[in-house]
Amino acid sequence: MAEEKQENGGSQGGNGSGQPQQGGQTGQSQGSQEGQNNGGAQGQQGGNGGQQGGSGGTQSNNGGQQGASGDKQEPKKRSKVFVIVMVLLVVVGAIFGISKWIHGKHHEETDDAQISANISPIIPRVSGYISEVRVTDNQPVKKGDTLLILDDRDLKLKVEQAEAALATAEGNLEQAKASTNAAKTNIKTTQVSIATAQAQIEAARVNVWRATQDYNRYANLVIDHSITQQQYEQALAAKETAEKQLQVLENQKEQAAQQTHYVSSQSNATSTSIKIAEATIQQRKVDIDDAKLNLSYAVITAPADGRVSKVNAQVGQFVTAGSSLFSVVLDSSLWVVANFKETQLDRIRVGQRVVIHADAFSGHDFEGTVGSFSPATGAQFSLLPPDNATGNFVKVVQRLPVKIQFSNRQDSLVQALRPGMNVNVDVHLRANGD
Numbered sequence: 001m002a003e004e005k006q007e008n009g010g011s012q013g014g015n016g017s018g019q020p021q022q023g024g025q026t027g028q029s030q031g032s033q034e035g036q037n038n039g040g041a042q043g044q045q046g047g048n049g050g051q052q053g054g055s056g057g058t059q060s061n062n063g064g065q066q067g068a069s070g071d072k073q074e075p076k077k078r079s080k081v082f083v084i085v086m087v088l089l090v091v092v093g094a095i096f097g098i099s100k101w102i103h104g105k106h107h108e109e110t111d112d113a114q115i116s117a118n119i120s121p122i123i124p125r126v127s128g129y130i131s132e133v134r135v136t137d138n139q140p141v142k143k144g145d146t147l148l149i150l151d152d153r154d155l156k157l158k159v160e161q162a163e164a165a166l167a168t169a170e171g172n173l174e175q176a177k178a179s180t181n182a183a184k185t186n187i188k189t190t191q192v193s194i195a196t197a198q199a200q201i202e203a204a205r206v207n208v209w210r211a212t213q214d215y216n217r218y219a220n221l222v223i224d225h226s227i228t229q230q231q232y233e234q235a236l237a238a239k240e241t242a243e244k245q246l247q248v249l250e251n252q253k254e255q256a257a258q259q260t261h262y263v264s265s266q267s268n269a270t271s272t273s274i275k276i277a278e279a280t281i282q283q284r285k286v287d288i289d290d291a292k293l294n295l296s297y298a299v300i301t302a303p304a305d306g307r308v309s310k311v312n313a314q315v316g317q318f319v320t321a322g323s324s325l326f327s328v329v330l331d332s333s334l335w336v337v338a339n340f341k342e343t344q345l346d347r348i349r350v351g352q353r354v355v356i357h358a359d360a361f362s363g364h365d366f367e368g369t370v371g372s373f374s375p376a377t378g379a380q381f382s383l384l385p386p387d388n389a390t391g392n393f394v395k396v397v398q399r400l401p402v403k404i405q406f407s408n409r410q411d412s413l414v415q416a417l418r419p420g421m422n423v424n425v426d427v428h429l430r431a432n433g434d
Contacts, residue, residue: 107426107429108344108347110339110341111422112338113338113356113425114337114419115335115418115423117330117419119327119328119419122147123323123324124300124321125321127319127321128150128154129151130148130149130150130314130317130318130319131151132148132149133313133315135147135148135311138308138309140306140307147308148325149300150298150319155295158291159288165284166288172273172280173281177274179273180271187260187263187264190259190263193256194257197253201246201253204245204249211241211242212242214235215236218231218232304331305331308327309326309329313326331415335403335406336356336368336404337401337402337404339402340402341397345402348402349370350371351369351370352370354369354404354426354427355368356423356425357423357426358421358422359423360416364413366406366413367411368404368406369404369405371404373400373402376400377398404425
């Protein structure tokens, strides 16, 4: 642009200088034809034109000089702006670096952190067919709310069966008691029989003694022929009869004693039967309690306050005891598990203040405190923990899970957090005097 102005100024100056020469020649030619007066006036006009042309040339030269000076000032301005921008960048970078260095001296941060909570699986304790499903996906529930109902008809039959077995056991107990009472009565009867037999034996022994004495007298008399042979034989017969009768009574007494022993053994057996019947009754009562307990398991309830996950259960579906159907995420327990590098743990202590930023609520600060440290790194709890004693060793920085508790439970957004959400944690190392 400055060069174009200079060329235009020069051309204008050239045109201006040509005009006075043409004006002078014209004035002289007209002066010769019309007279000297007119010619002089014309000549003066031509001189003025020449002066104007000279001034135009001077202006054109000044324009060219101004264009050249503008070209020299442009690089100087650009170099000053570049220096200012570079200085500002260096200052801003220095401020940012110093602030990060100061922050790192008093803080430990990680973005390898997630929300965790207690998740209770819903597992039926008895097998059966589902007759009713009373919850839907993501539904909030309270402790004790009914979730599922199983078909309980077979369980009711088992309760009735156990009650019938209890009645049978109670009947057996009564029978055992009756047998024991009868055995005790028989013992008393045999004891009386033994006493009677003993009395009869004593009487028979007296008869034997008297018959023996008579026999001895008659034996002496028969030798002297003082009595007849018939009398002697009668005395002998009486003696032998008394002895036989004594032997019979003694045998009866022995049989009565054996009967008493047998009845006593039977009484002991019936007493044992009573104990067995009583134990059987207790067992049947336990069976009834077990059947009623299994019947109560047909109604599956929520173990605590929380929110139901996806419900993978349908009416008519057969479920087995011990199989997980769905889960309930408990509301009362939320915490953060932050996986810090082992090189970050040297100054982290339990009780230090933590600021938590959730990705779902980026503009909100959650307050927390360091709760506890895991007893081992996360790699040790993996399905296949690393074994550094085999193969080539490559050192990898390990991470240790740190449990962080929310300190402000009154924060309404804490209840909006869900297990598995990503968060950033910032541990304030000054909180513990470090």
